[in-house]
Amino acid sequence: MPQSPSATSRDEPVIRDRGDACPGALRLHAADDGFLARVRLPGGLLTAAQAAALADAADRFGDGHLELTSRGNVQLRGLADGCGGALAELLDSVGLLPAPSHERVRNIVASPLGDPAPVRALDRLLCADPGAAALSGRFLFAVDDGRGDVAALDPDVTLLARPGGRALIRIGAAPDAAEVAAADGPAAALEAARHFLDAAARAGTRAWRVAELPAEHALEAREFTARLAALGIPARYVADAPRPYAGPPAPGVHGDALCVLIPLGRLRSAQWRELPGALRTTPWRSVIVGDTAARPAGLVTAPGSAWESVTACTGRPGCAKALADVRADARAVAERARGPLSVHWSGCERRCGHPRGTDWVDAVATATGYRLTGPGVPGGPGGPASRHVPATAPELGAALRDARNTPRVSEEQ
Numbered sequence: 001m002p003q004s005p006s007a008t009s010r011d012e013p014v015i016r017d018r019g020d021a022c023p024g025a026l027r028l029h030a031a032d033d034g035f036l037a038r039v040r041l042p043g044g045l046l047t048a049a050q051a052a053a054l055a056d057a058a059d060r061f062g063d064g065h066l067e068l069t070s071r072g073n074v075q076l077r078g079l080a081d082g083c084g085g086a087l088a089e090l091l092d093s094v095g096l097l098p099a100p101s102h103e104r105v106r107n108i109v110a111s112p113l114g115d116p117a118p119v120r121a122l123d124r125l126l127c128a129d130p131g132a133a134a135l136s137g138r139f140l141f142a143v144d145d146g147r148g149d150v151a152a153l154d155p156d157v158t159l160l161a162r163p164g165g166r167a168l169i170r171i172g173a174a175p176d177a178a179e180v181a182a183a184d185g186p187a188a189a190l191e192a193a194r195h196f197l198d199a200a201a202r203a204g205t206r207a208w209r210v211a212e213l214p215a216e217h218a219l220e221a222r223e224f225t226a227r228l229a230a231l232g233i234p235a236r237y238v239a240d241a242p243r244p245y246a247g248p249p250a251p252g253v254h255g256d257a258l259c260v261l262i263p264l265g266r267l268r269s270a271q272w273r274e275l276p277g278a279l280r281t282t283p284w285r286s287v288i289v290g291d292t293a294a295r296p297a298g299l300v301t302a303p304g305s306a307w308e309s310v311t312a313c314t315g316r317p318g319c320a321k322a323l324a325d326v327r328a329d330a331r332a333v334a335e336r337a338r339g340p341l342s343v344h345w346s347g348c349e350r351r352c353g354h355p356r357g358t359d360w361v362d363a364v365a366t367a368t369g370y371r372l373t374g375p376g377v378p379g380g381p382g383g384p385a386s387r388h389v390p391a392t393a394p395e396l397g398a399a400l401r402d403a404r405n406t407p408r409v410s411e412e413q
Helices: 048-061 084-093 117-128 130-134 182-203 221-230 269-273 326-334 393-405
Strands: 029-031 034-039 065-068 074-079 108-110 141-144 157-162 166-171 177-181 236-238 252-254 257-261 266-268 279-281 286-289 310-312 343-346 361-365 370-373 386-389
Touching: 034 084, 048 065, 048 074, 048 084, 048 269, 065 269, 108 117, 117 141, 117 157, 117 182, 130 182, 141 182, 157 182, 166 182, 166 221, 177 182, 177 221, 182 221, 221 236, 266 269, 310 326, 326 343, 326 361, 326 393, 361 393, 370 393, 386 393
Parallel strands: 108 141, 141 157, 310 343, 343 361
Antiparallel strands: 029 034, 034 074, 065 074, 065 266, 157 166, 166 177, 177 236, 252 257, 257 286, 279 286, 361 370, 370 386
């Protein structure tokens, strides 16, 4: 279920005392089920050859599955120790591995039904800029075609298309922006990232993202507009920039494209190979394909499925901190459900991968079942809505149906 963006605030400045350990295709992460590789896919764009290579990598080096992340990237799990060199060679052979210095900074989400040209242009500029290698693996660019889908994902820099061949560059969650010609958008977006790096260096807190900058080092769109003009990029300051919002594309046909939802973002290599031709992964764990007649087995190709609003962390056996196999439990409940559930399953209190917005029920694993919290869940007087449920599919399903059907009271009442 689409969730509107929600504001966040920080009471204390974030001070990083270590480097960013975000995994990549070269820096593998040691998980409980083997090593993990995260392959960055700017804008989710994949040629047919690249898509085939990822399936080959999953079979040759991993557990035979591919995972889609909330940034539209692909993860390979269960990798054997010592496979890094061969994996890198395979990815490099199809153009999925840029210079090692920039491999983890290609974090670009994009409107999955929009023009891919600005994404490709920004990625080229990003990979060609030596200074951009200083960005953390968490820093996020969004290239939004104007509908407001990826602009709602809390990006650090947003390139938002506007009518008349124009584009807005917004830094963080600021209400203002710089307006440039659309053709200058990718260069201006990269300059916004440089602007952040300069501010982070002055702050000395080793901030990874714009929201982590101390208040006295906050980035101002008016100053950024002047910075663009000094570089020869004509720009206009916009004090109250438009903030369109749209949810993700629903499973099904969209013009000449088909949106295929991947339940819990994980599929077998054989299912991946059933997705024909060039692909485009999305930040909502779905894939856009050009063949509207494709119907890959076990994946969702029509709206109305419970899987549209069910998410989960890795859980057991992949995560040592997890108290349950949350994906198996989520599947057992979702397969019995009729209609959306809007629930995120977490193996522990960290709640990794929780979607944005507040209209979700949290199912957090405990030693004896799950603690449900969120809209529609009954709670004690004056306390947060909370309910403990044994870890059985019928009882969990019934509790979630109760939460979904409970009338919700507006905060304004």
